[in-house]
Amino acid sequence: MSVHERKQREQAERERLIVATARELAEQQGWDAVTTRRLAERIEYSQPVLYSHFRGKREIIGAVALDGAAELAAAARSAASAEDDPRARVTALSRAYLDFAEQHPAVYDAIFQLDGGLAFAQDDTPEPLKDAFAALMETLGEVAGEGVDPGLFTELFWASLHGIATLTRAGRLPREFAEQRVDLLVERLVVV
Amino acid sequence: MSVHERKQREQAERERLIVATARELAEQQGWDAVTTRRLAERIEYSQPVLYSHFRGKREIIGAVALDGAAELAAAARSAASAEDDPRARVTALSRAYLDFAEQHPAVYDAIFQLDGGLAFAQDDTPEPLKDAFAALMETLGEVAGEGVDPGLFTELFWASLHGIATLTRAGRLPREFAEQRVDLLVERLVVV
DNA sequence: CTCGATTGTCTAGCAGTGCTAGACTCCTCT
DNA sequence: AGAGGAGTCTAGCACTGCTAGACAATCGAG
DSSP states (O other): OHHHHHHHHHHHHHHHHHHHHHHHHHHHHOGGGOOHHHHHHHTTSOHHHHHHHOSSHHHHHHHHHHHHHHHHHHHHHHHHHTOOSHHHHHHHHHHHHHHHHHHOHHHHHHHHTSOOSOOOSSTTOOHHHHHHHHHHHHHHGGGSOTTOOHHHHHHHHHHHHHHHHHHHHTTSSOGGGHHHHHHHHHHHHOOO | OHHHHHHHHHHHHHHHHHHHHHHHHHHHHOGGGOOHHHHHHHTTSOHHHHHHHOSSHHHHHHHHHHHHHHHHHHHHHHHHHTOOSHHHHHHHHHHHHHHHHHHOHHHHHHHHTSOOSOOOSSTTOOHHHHHHHHHHHHHHGGGSOTTOOHHHHHHHHHHHHHHHHHHHHTTSSOGGGHHHHHHHHHHHHOOO
């Protein structure tokens, strides 16, 4: 049975390689450049091998998204834990969120912009996505204010951050006032 | 010279036909279904004709975006003008904005999500886009609050609406609490 | 240690994409 | 009436995601 196990290990190893390579390629040259041919060439296997691991390109994007969501959650928790004051925590969280979107645009797109075939806001939503939302809620739920549902508040705050992130990245918002926008958002939305 | 003028008129007419057909097709079956072949077939011309009007598919998307931006501006102004109270005006504006995104998803994507080769937040930004932003600012600039730049405030509020619109449409936010989210956004961000 | 079966991988190809070169037809103006 | 030019089309390029079927490497049984 040991042979079989080794094969499974190699299989899993190669799957990680595919996801990592797809992500790398996407971050270097954008998702448009991630074609099945180029991806196959980079992992030094032929195209059909990809399809023995994933149902199609969409599932590969989905896999990158799940990895990314875990990282985003970690970044959020790390930033929040560095501050004591609830308001300062929210500011730190917001900055970390926007930094993540700015520094890993391809991954951010995989999570929130592209179709990775993932379920959201449902029972069968994958754990990493639920956990990323939970990470936001840990900090944001505290400052929702009297009589406001923490989940609803988190959704709203998150949507605002998402809007800022995407519009900035698409060149729809000038980058120079990014700081002020975040400060204003926190100042107005947060209730302590 | 009259013959020449007639040809120019026909040319302009056909250009409108292309844009309208692209939009129709996108709203019916999504932008993925808008291929140059299908589009050409619908306007009953061959593919290369498209390229005598537009540099490529991207420019066609851009043309749909400009039309859409003008409509969005009109919808915003119409909704705002129906209310007297500044706060109620903002609520009406927000609803109208989100309704537009919900009811014309393809057009909304053309404006804000897809690459139509348009400049944003710059000097050479096309007039309809500047005007759409201006329409938002007319209502939102009034409620920015003391010492807050109306432009910055409008950008922030707009980004929040955009985030809600895109995340809702992508299934990332449950639709059922849409109303409450908008109410909360207006309540917190607006200063009267 | 050999041999059949299974597993894994590859080559080659399909139907589709955006876009364009070059042939051809029709209309306008002299 | 015929030359010139504008307008349109057919055919094709290089690419996309994805898959069928041929082939080779590996495994377990005798």
